[in-house]
Amino acid sequence: SDRESSRGHRFMPIDRLNIFSDAVFATITTFMVVPLKEEVQSYDVTEDLWTSLVADWYRFLVFVISFLIVSTLWQDHVWILQKVEHVGDVGLILNVLLLLVASVIPFLAALMGDFYRYPLTSRLFGGCILTLSVVQGIMIALAFRRSKMLSDHLEGDKTKKWMSVEFLSTAGLKIVLSALSIGIAGASVPASLVLLAVAMFTDWICIIVIAVYRSRKDQSFSTGIRTHLCRRFVFEDVDIDRTQTFTDGVFIIVATLIILDITADSLVPLNGKMTEEALYEALLDKKEALLAYISTFVTIGMIWYINYSMVYYIQRLSRLLLLFNRLTLLFVSIVPLGFQLVSLFSVEEAGTNENIAVQFHCILILFTSVFQLLFWVAAHWKRDKHIASSLGGLHRKRIFCLLLVYPIASLVIFCAAFSTSVFKVNTIHAVELSIPFIFLLIKLIIELVLHKRDSQSVTRG
Amino acid sequence: SDRESSRGHRFMPIDRLNIFSDAVFATITTFMVVPLKEEVQSYDVTEDLWTSLVADWYRFLVFVISFLIVSTLWQDHVWILQKVEHVGDVGLILNVLLLLVASVIPFLAALMGDFYRYPLTSRLFGGCILTLSVVQGIMIALAFRRSKMLSDHLEGDKTKKWMSVEFLSTAGLKIVLSALSIGIAGASVPASLVLLAVAMFTDWICIIVIAVYRSRKDQSFSTGIRTHLCRRFVFEDVDIDRTQTFTDGVFIIVATLIILDITADSLVPLNGKMTEEALYEALLDKKEALLAYISTFVTIGMIWYINYSMVYYIQRLSRLLLLFNRLTLLFVSIVPLGFQLVSLFSVEEAGTNENIAVQFHCILILFTSVFQLLFWVAAHWKRDKHIASSLGGLHRKRIFCLLLVYPIASLVIFCAAFSTSVFKVNTIHAVELSIPFIFLLIKLIIELVLHKRDSQSVTRG
Incomplete structure (x- = not known):
């Protein structure tokens, strides 16, 4: 209609x-x-x-x-x-x-x-x-x-x-x-x-100039400016659906862009006749690349899931929140590079260079997840405006738990990679692939607590 | 809320x-x-x-x-x-x-x-x-x-x-x-x-088998089956928003995928020092590729615009319409290949091979636009179900005009490319870049007719 x-x-x-x-x-x-x-x-x-x-x-x-x-x-x-x-x-x-x-x-x-x-x-x-x-x-x-x-x-x-x-x-x-x-x-x-x-940044410049111009005759100049700026940067709404579409688009193409690399490099031994065994061997060589693809896809998918869980409770976006969202996306869009470095340096000859590639990858994930955390923290300032009232304390705790997983995991791996021994890339993949299970565990705990609460309230009733 | x-x-x-x-x-x-x-x-x-x-x-x-x-x-x-x-x-x-x-x-x-x-x-x-x-x-x-x-x-x-x-x-x-x-x-x-x-095609198979099973006890077996099948293939609704999203996604990535080719091939003379003039020359060599990119982007954009104009008046999608939509997308997704062939064969050595590349490109555009036309024709069968009642006769004519532009243009170029002389790729680009102006012309004519109608009704009133 x-x-x-x-x-x-x-x-x-x-x-x-x-x-x-x-x-x-x-x-x-x-x-x-x-x-x-x-x-x-x-x-x-x-x-x-x-x-x-x-x-x-x-x-x-x-x-x-x-x-x-x-x-x-x-x-x-x-x-x-x-x-x-x-x-x-x-x-x-x-x-x-x-x-x-x-x-x-x-x-x-x-x-x-x-x-x-x-x-x-x-x-x-x-x-x-x-x-x-x-x-x-x-x-x-x-x-x-x-x-x-x-x-x-x-x-x-x-x-x-x-x-x-x-x-x-x-x-x-x-x-x-x-x-x-x-x-x-x-x-x-x-x-x-x-x-x-x-x-x-011309929009910021123009907003500030106009705020100065409009409050120039106010009795209290600084309060006037502060009100104007606060209204524009914190209170003005940004279209939440469009932000979702843009964010999702970036996540999706980052996640799938990597398969293009695997697809585009043909298998090495293309010279004429080839036995089925040789093909099988060549594919086994690609195993690492596919594993790396899967682990990157899962990581991007889980970071998207965190975004999904947060935005679900957000009722309004401000310019400030949008800034943190854009910073998250900046680092997400470099993730294919981190993936590439990790695959490229996971060879014998690289030695401890492999550790540096791992660290670079961790820095990207760290910044991505820290800006997500800042987004959520910023949403709690003037909370009633940004966050739906239906968000209970337990779900808030769940989202904070989800938000802390990636910063902690990437920081730990980053520090561990400083050790002098060669740090195997497979460790990262193992960690990245186990994170969905941590998420499910968090979910399970929440469900158990909710169940207990329900049964308690039934007993009391 | x-x-x-x-x-x-x-x-x-x-x-x-x-x-x-x-x-x-x-x-x-x-x-x-x-x-x-x-x-x-x-x-x-x-x-x-x-x-x-x-x-x-x-x-x-x-x-x-x-x-x-x-x-x-x-x-x-x-x-x-x-x-x-x-x-x-x-x-x-x-x-x-x-x-x-x-x-x-x-x-x-x-x-x-x-x-x-x-x-x-x-x-x-x-x-x-x-x-x-x-x-x-x-x-x-x-x-x-x-x-x-x-x-x-x-x-x-x-x-x-x-x-x-x-x-x-x-x-x-x-x-x-x-x-x-x-x-x-x-x-x-x-x-x-x-x-x-x-x-x-298991969904089609199962639908047919279930239809046979359910109408096996009906007095009129064939009518029963026909009713069942018609209900499933023509009357059952397909989610129109999701079809739009999928369709748009294919159009967008096809349109932008080509810029990746231009981006990924670096300019040829990368050996150390290079003068500003040499860079300018190298860029001029890329001019053809950029022109081809722009003309493909415009073509994809205009075919999307036709889809946009049609779906705007569609209120329900059936399995049958969806089939035509998928066939359109099949040919749209090969367009980057046609673009590549046209760029690759637009060299002196190719001779009349250039004509074949042009014909291949035309076939893709022809099939894409013919399936769009069939989509619209199929939507007119059981018209009240599919098309919004607000679609007036004039707008229906406009959409038919839009739908006919690409089949006619690609068919004409396809036939012209049979000539023995070398058919320059630039002709295609010229035609493709002029089509938006044809669309604007159609729009202008419609506006003039509407204006005339309005003023007539004012005179009568």
């Missing part, structure tokens, strides 16, 4: 477009790790891994900046379309154009990683961001002009004016900064990169 | 799990084209392309069978979980296990393509399907035992019994067939493949 009623309009409902866009952004986000994986393939396993990684610092920097850019693009898309309820054909085509230009970012990032000293690469990168900002600006202008497309509660409100000022100034500032970044690329590539990174 | 009410249960709502599973199935579906793309890379551009393609017939067969398997798995998942409203932790973990095993299919398919004569490969493939069927069977048994998880309208109904008979016999038959397929792999690999393909 909701479907039916919206068909009366001349414009199409926004939901399916949103899911489509979220999934494209998630795909782009996760594809950016591919050039890093290609680079790591050429590492010498006998050389100290930290040295090799540090020598490639600019590739990681470019990765982080591109992640920032794509996730900010997604966030802007959420902010713009959160105010919109229906979309026309022009909007649809602009949206496809935006996604098309955004999908070139992994290529430009790879180019920049390979040739980061050349102004041309950072000019191309800046040009891409400039185009995206212009398309965004047109989308914003269109959304605010055609009031038919706006959500009802926004129309005629005074906030609408400020909203449009904020959106347009954000887009404008972004255009100016990316144009500047192209301009100074010839003089200094790092400076142009910094400008691009700053351009990703 | 819907969110709030569901939190009262001890089980979690199914929606997010569904979206997650749909996206994983879509990712797996689209990754299966990767081994084909690897194989095509080794083609000799001077040799007749049809000959090379025909020599690889078994790879295409394996691709089609794997597509059938993954899309049937997805469909079974929809059927099972359509009856379920909440899911517990055991269900969640079973689901992750199902997705994990399913995600190995692209690897097994690649293995089978490389070594299709070896019984070992088809035994592994059969083993994978067997495992999946067992997990599915457990999920079904669990769903029907814990009636708490079932949708309310199913409980206590007589159909519930028949539903469980059908589901369990489907899963059982699947287990038997895949076990048989493993058994006879030693004797004949093709026979074991055929058995696996048959195992993908």
Whole structure:
């Protein structure tokens, strides 16, 4: 019936477009790790891994900046379309154009990683961001002009004016900064990169400037600003469904991207005739890679499960929570690289380099899970706003237990890998594959406690 | 509030799990084209392309069978979980296990393509399907035992019994067939493949057998069967949201998968120092690939737009419509291969082989768009059931116009490519990039007609 009623309009409902866009952004986000994986393939396993990684610092920097850019693009898309309820054909085509230009970012990032000293690469990168900002600006202008497309509660409100000022100034500032970044690329590539990174925080800048402007005449200036900022960063709602779709998309593609590696490398002995035994042997050699795949898939699946359990009790998302969510995703999207390093260095020749690969993997899991923990802790600040009231004390304890498993496990393995003896990768797999059973154990304990409580209340009754 | 009410249960709502599973199935579906793309890379551009393609017939067969398997798995998942409203932790973990095993299919398919004569490969493939069927069977048994998880309208109904008979016999038959397929792999690999393909139609087989059984005592046997079958194939609803998610997922990953090719091949001249001019030259060489990427992205985007416009007016999906949707997706998921062939053969040496690559690409687009057309035509049979009443005559004409653009364009190019002269790939790109403007033109004409109508009615009023 909701479907039916919206068909009366001349414009199409926004939901399916949103899911489509979220999934494209998630795909782009996760594809950016591919050039890093290609680079790591050429590492010498006998050389100290930290040295090799540090020598490639600019590739990681470019990765982080591109992640920032794509996730900010997604966030802007959420902010713009959160105010919109229906979309026309022009909007649809602009949206496809935006996604098309955004999908070139992994290529430009790879180019920049390979040739980061050349102004041309950072000019191309800046040009891409400039185009995206212009398309965004047109989308914003269109959304605010055609009031038919706006959500009802926004129309005629005074906030609408400020909203449009904020959106347009954000887009404008972004255009100016990316144009500047192209301009100074010839003089200094790092400076142009910094400008691009700053351009990703224009929404924060505009919010702060507008807060200062609007509370300049207030009697108590600092309280006014604090109220304004708090309202925007903590109280304003972010679309929870879209955040879920984007998050799920990143998790899914990270989990399955690894099977592509296994699929794409054909088995080594492809020369003509081959016996069934030789094939069997070749497959047994792949056993380790498959085991590593399964253990990574399970780890990603369990971290997703924790996210699922948390978001289930979250009723509202704020900008602050979203920030922690994006940081989690940043580290999740590097996990395929950690997986690759671990597989690459699990050979005899690597020696204690294997330990370093294991440590790198653990750091990724540690950061991922710590940002999840921070997300949950931040949700407890102004608790009534964020968390559903139905969350009982026992379930809260369960979620905290779940959240602590990965930080503890990865920290323990990280420290254990400092020992001088070679640390076998199989240990990680054993730990990672046993974690679902720990989760089931936690579940079982909770069920037992609940059962006991129920029977006690029956006895009392 | 819907969110709030569901939190009262001890089980979690199914929606997010569904979206997650749909996206994983879509990712797996689209990754299966990767081994084909690897194989095509080794083609000799001077040799007749049809000959090379025909020599690889078994790879295409394996691709089609794997597509059938993954899309049937997805469909079974929809059927099972359509009856379920909440899911517990055991269900969640079973689901992750199902997705994990399913995600190995692209690897097994690649293995089978490389070594299709070896019984070992088809035994592994059969083993994978067997495992999946067992997990599915457990999920079904669990769903029907814990009636708490079932949708309310199913409980206590007589159909519930028949539903469980059908589901369990489907899963059982699947287990038997895949076990048989493993058994006879030693004797004949093709026979074991055929058995696996048959195992993908067990739901149809069981429906037909049950229909025969239930109507055996009816006075008019043939009418009884017809009623039963018609009810199941045409009148029973398929979850429209999940079909959308799966469809969108396939479109998105197909559209973006191609950028991975461009990203992963680094630019050729990587030897030490390189001038900015040389980099610029190298990038200009990539221009063709980027143009091809943009034109493929636009084509996929426009075919998605047609799907979007159609499904917008669809209120119910039947098994029959779903079949056409799956056939569309089958051809969409081969599009990256067509793109690859076109890029690979757009060189001087290829000669008129370039025409064949263009024709292959056109065939893919033709089949994709013809199955879309058939979907829409099939939806008009028993029209009141499938299509929303709000769809006016003008909009129906618009959708038919949209649906006819791609079949006509691809057929014209296909025929034109029979000419003896070399058919430049750029012509395709020009046509593909002009199609959005044709769509906008159609839109404009509709708007003008509507405007004219409105003003006429105002004059009359």
